[in-house]
Amino acid sequence: MTALVIDDSRLARTELRRLLQAFPDVTVVGEARHADEARLQIRVLSPELLFLDIHMPGQNGFELLASLEAAPQVIFTTAYDEYALRAFEANALDYLVKPVMEARLATALGKARARLARPAAVAAPVAEPAAAPLTAQDQVFVKDGEQCWFVRLADVRLFEINGSYTQIYFEQHRPLIPRTLQHLEARLDPKVFFRANRQQIINLKWVESITPWFSNTLKIKLREGPEVEVSRKQSVLFRELLSL
Structure with missing residues (x-):
């Protein structure tokens, strides 16, 4: 260590x-x-x-x-x-x-x-540390005004666009960070975090239930969180990625 x-x-x-x-x-x-x-x-x-x-x-x-x-x-x-x-x-x-x-x-x-002691993540090339992917077990520091948190990504159940910011859902907190969903999607583990639609990224480990919705789309209920409507395109991808 x-x-x-x-x-x-x-x-x-x-x-x-x-x-x-x-x-x-x-x-x-x-x-x-x-x-x-x-x-x-x-x-x-x-x-x-x-x-x-x-x-x-x-x-x-x-x-x-x-x-x-x-x-x-x-x-x-x-x-x-x-x-x-x-x-x-x-x-x-x-x-x-x-x-x-x-x-x-x-x-x-x-x-x-x-x-x-958790399994180590695959190391990113030393020449590009900023592009290193973040695993669900990594911790990130979140600051919103005078408040700050040291958050394990596995505890984040939802990222959601809120105006020009992104809102993070973990525990009872909802801080805003000056990051786009595109930036976050590029850094997060795609096996854990799924882009449900243009406005939301969900943590698949927090999925409580999945319901068929209109026009062959899906609605996902997150534990301790809101319901998320998956877009038609992403519903197709969701089925392809998570089906046997």
């Missing part, structure tokens, strides 16, 4: 490295003192796990994550405990308050191992 330590305190980075020596399956591939340095290290080193401080010069840890199109797994490490709820709302693996205790670190790493 490769890790990047992001903290503006040299002493904090050194202490965390020392603690991680007790876990031979964890390799610290780099360090960063602030968000700009971290973005470069993430792009170059592709770590599987971030140990991320919240208070840093310039952008804080939440703002750094909001700037990433796809983020590694995250364990927050901070001297402040008042951000714990926000961190877990952002779907962080764990939240460690400094000074970090080895037992708590071991628990957090156990969560990271469990999350990373």
Whole structure:
């Protein structure tokens, strides 16, 4: 498991490295003192796990994550405990308050191992990282105004056009992002996410029922979500893709 330590305190980075020596399956591939340095290290080193401080010069840890199109797994490490709820709302693996205790670190790493134990996605060519496809198990950072979330794509049941934005449906949230459905369709796994019509992309794992509809089309009911009418063209494709 490769890790990047992001903290503006040299002493904090050194202490965390020392603690991680007790876990031979964890390799610290780099360090960063602030968000700009971290973005470069993430792009170059592709770590599987971030140990991320919240208070840093310039952008804080939440703002750094909001700037990433796809983020590694995250364990927050901070001297402040008042951000714990926000961190877990952002779907962080764990939240460690400094000074970090080895037992708590071991628990957090156990969560990271469990999350990373899923089958690995096929790697995209190194020369084109921006075009890398996202699997359902990948996490993305979503920001809408002052709110932000760290969302596993498997938990997103619907993408829907809303004006010049796209609305994302997960849990009870409905944030808007400045992305087109065409952009999202190109990044998402077509085995999981299906373009139902000109305005909606559905997560096939959230399908509750399928009903024949007018003119040989289909209507799909999503668990904890709305009904989606599949266009005639996409209904034909849906039957071809998912029939034996």
